[in-house]
Amino acid sequence: MDEALPPTRFDSLETPCLLLDADRMQANIVRLRSRLARLGVHLRPHLKTAKSIEVARVVTEGGTGPITVSTLKEAEYFVSHGFKDILYAVGITPNKLDHVFDLRRRGADLTILLDNLDSAKAVAAAARAAGDRLPVLIEIDCDGHRWGVQPGDTGRLVAIGRVLQDGGSALAGVMTHAGSSYDCRDEPSLVAVAEAERAAAVRAAEALRAAGLPCPAVSVGSTPTAFAARDLAGVTEVRAGVFVFFDLVMAGIGVCALDDVALSVLATVLGHQRDKGWIIVDAGWMAMSRDRGTARQPLDQGYGLVCDADGRPYADLIMIDANQEHGILAVRPGSAASCPDLPVGSSVRILPNHACATGAQHDRYHVVRGGDRHVHAVWQRFNGW
Amino acid sequence: MDEALPPTRFDSLETPCLLLDADRMQANIVRLRSRLARLGVHLRPHLKTAKSIEVARVVTEGGTGPITVSTLKEAEYFVSHGFKDILYAVGITPNKLDHVFDLRRRGADLTILLDNLDSAKAVAAAARAAGDRLPVLIEIDCDGHRWGVQPGDTGRLVAIGRVLQDGGSALAGVMTHAGSSYDCRDEPSLVAVAEAERAAAVRAAEALRAAGLPCPAVSVGSTPTAFAARDLAGVTEVRAGVFVFFDLVMAGIGVCALDDVALSVLATVLGHQRDKGWIIVDAGWMAMSRDRGTARQPLDQGYGLVCDADGRPYADLIMIDANQEHGILAVRPGSAASCPDLPVGSSVRILPNHACATGAQHDRYHVVRGGDRHVHAVWQRFNGW
Numbered sequence: 001m002d003e004a005l006p007p008t009r010f011d012s013l014e015t016p017c018l019l020l021d022a023d024r025m026q027a028n029i030v031r032l033r034s035r036l037a038r039l040g041v042h043l044r045p046h047l048k049t050a051k052s053i054e055v056a057r058v059v060t061e062g063g064t065g066p067i068t069v070s071t072l073k074e075a076e077y078f079v080s081h082g083f084k085d086i087l088y089a090v091g092i093t094p095n096k097l098d099h100v101f102d103l104r105r106r107g108a109d110l111t112i113l114l115d116n117l118d119s120a121k122a123v124a125a126a127a128r129a130a131g132d133r134l135p136v137l138i139e140i141d142c143d144g145h146r147w148g149v150q151p152g153d154t155g156r157l158v159a160i161g162r163v164l165q166d167g168g169s170a171l172a173g174v175m176t177h178a179g180s181s182y183d184c185r186d187e188p189s190l191v192a193v194a195e196a197e198r199a200a201a202v203r204a205a206e207a208l209r210a211a212g213l214p215c216p217a218v219s220v221g222s223t224p225t226a227f228a229a230r231d232l233a234g235v236t237e238v239r240a241g242v243f244v245f246f247d248l249v250m251a252g253i254g255v256c257a258l259d260d261v262a263l264s265v266l267a268t269v270l271g272h273q274r275d276k277g278w279i280i281v282d283a284g285w286m287a288m289s290r291d292r293g294t295a296r297q298p299l300d301q302g303y304g305l306v307c308d309a310d311g312r313p314y315a316d317l318i319m320i321d322a323n324q325e326h327g328i329l330a331v332r333p334g335s336a337a338s339c340p341d342l343p344v345g346s347s348v349r350i351l352p353n354h355a356c357a358t359g360a361q362h363d364r365y366h367v368v369r370g371g372d373r374h375v376h377a378v379w380q381r382f383n384g385w
Numbered sequence: 386m387d388e389a390l391p392p393t394r395f396d397s398l399e400t401p402c403l404l405l406d407a408d409r410m411q412a413n414i415v416r417l418r419s420r421l422a423r424l425g426v427h428l429r430p431h432l433k434t435a436k437s438i439e440v441a442r443v444v445t446e447g448g449t450g451p452i453t454v455s456t457l458k459e460a461e462y463f464v465s466h467g468f469k470d471i472l473y474a475v476g477i478t479p480n481k482l483d484h485v486f487d488l489r490r491r492g493a494d495l496t497i498l499l500d501n502l503d504s505a506k507a508v509a510a511a512a513r514a515a516g517d518r519l520p521v522l523i524e525i526d527c528d529g530h531r532w533g534v535q536p537g538d539t540g541r542l543v544a545i546g547r548v549l550q551d552g553g554s555a556l557a558g559v560m561t562h563a564g565s566s567y568d569c570r571d572e573p574s575l576v577a578v579a580e581a582e583r584a585a586a587v588r589a590a591e592a593l594r595a596a597g598l599p600c601p602a603v604s605v606g607s608t609p610t611a612f613a614a615r616d617l618a619g620v621t622e623v624r625a626g627v628f629v630f631f632d633l634v635m636a637g638i639g640v641c642a643l644d645d646v647a648l649s650v651l652a653t654v655l656g657h658q659r660d661k662g663w664i665i666v667d668a669g670w671m672a673m674s675r676d677r678g679t680a681r682q683p684l685d686q687g688y689g690l691v692c693d694a695d696g697r698p699y700a701d702l703i704m705i706d707a708n709q710e711h712g713i714l715a716v717r718p719g720s721a722a723s724c725p726d727l728p729v730g731s732s733v734r735i736l737p738n739h740a741c742a743t744g745a746q747h748d749r750y751h752v753v754r755g756g757d758r759h760v761h762a763v764w765q766r767f768n769g770w
Contacts, residue, residue, distance in 0.1 A: 357670070
């Protein structure tokens, strides 16, 4: 997997390709791990962002879990690399249960997720039939963002918990995800969302325990709240994924600096429309993804922020539009910055809006360390289901 | 590649997965081929949409070209399957020329593209050094959409043509792409854009010929203009890609009906937020792509239009929002339609905004024929560079 290379110069690479700055990644991981250690909770990194064994080994410090995944393909892959303690953090559907039991028979300590009584009944019955006390978390809705049981809906919560615990599976706890943290614009609102996330999970856990049900795991997390939480009393673990790489959306929220963003797309200038101030490169939306997450933020970064080949941002130079394999670079509308002179053949690095989305457009990471314009290794990643 | 199967029932598939209705695809291909035959021009299908040898064989009627590609990886793949006459229709960068010459040494009749004198000089010099009269098209800008030489800029056009033809490569002709056709809202504007596309390419070709240069190929195309053009006098070939599958953007433009859309994502209901009228499914933006192409159209389809498992659209039921692996289905805002009752475990098919973008999120097609809820074959596709 880790194809170690004699350092390869950028100018011998075919573009577009995905660069991963391993030094920045390492620093990002240390930063969150240190923070959570101070708060006394474990990290259960979400590997949906990286989908790579090399990244998984760095983020788990060479361990084999605990981890979070978003697909059973990720679970398969990490089980095949020796990981055991895996949370599949997307609501289960009946057509995936055979696969779940199969993974568990092969040694995975796989936990699943649901939020409703119909699913709980189906899961408990399947667990009973399989003779496997499958552990299940109940998802709690802390911010109206997606789904989950309302933390104050004790009746529904206890009913689901009892079906799971008494019906053949095992109630393993509760989890919640403050997706609304992505809409925060300042530190006080981030701190408030993090506390609401914690409080919702802890309240639900207490309601289950008060009803005589077990609730060992109290799992919370998103990258913004993981960095904003002031207190995690009652929480047992934090999930976060995008912090490994960071991206422009996270920088826009204020959770990281531009210099922390470890992922970029290397592209080459192929032409110009000089009267319009456009530079055309060979990375379009297929290489950047269609994610426009910064469009809702005060500073819209288009399809990405353009840096030189050493990773230094050009002032206000962004990808203003994209075709499938062409990107149009121009100075941000309203900026007084001048467009750099980048002749045909010039290399640029483009920072992505959303690391999960841009990463998924590529099948490997070209590993760089700082700005020496060399690739030191190639790490495979996978996609799909 | 073509993994023929005993027909597999939908309910035994793990979701999300990509469905391809082969009957609809076949009808779409016949429709465009018949149209172009009447207009007396060849089709050079763009395989960036499908990236699959099985689809390529259907669209080329079992032939081995001519085809268009958007990456050298596509060129590699189709060369390995016996295709020869290939146009790489993205502006060339110097770091790809070694690969281009290598493909040609291996038997590919590969043509490349550029729009500027610097690139022309670099290409001609490389061709001379390689002893290979590499054929090159000059891209013409017919609508200010991306890049290309202005059709009336005879000085620049002839200068590029002369460098190419006299410097070591071969001037193979001109090409243009009316990307602005995607913004059309009615038939008269589509017809006008198609005529402007034709006229720009023919005008440039005539200017080159008047200067004593060859211009054998006059290549135009986009799916909307391919269906709108009333006359293609002077044009030698039409490129189009998305017509093979069609999608909601094309339906919004009026180029196809919803019943022509051959691609859909099969998903499973995993829960509800009943007080909000939300149905939660296991296909999010990772399965649909982040493409929101219909957001600019009169009828915004969200992340996709929801159909039942047989492919019949529910009235105004769309994916209003998406997380990475969760989609939120709801009735379109303002609609009086009622939300269907879809219990946990129900299957839905979701039509995509943009076939190129949604296809690229998947590594295979599950081939269906009409609405019998069975998969008849699995066709691999590839992505990346």
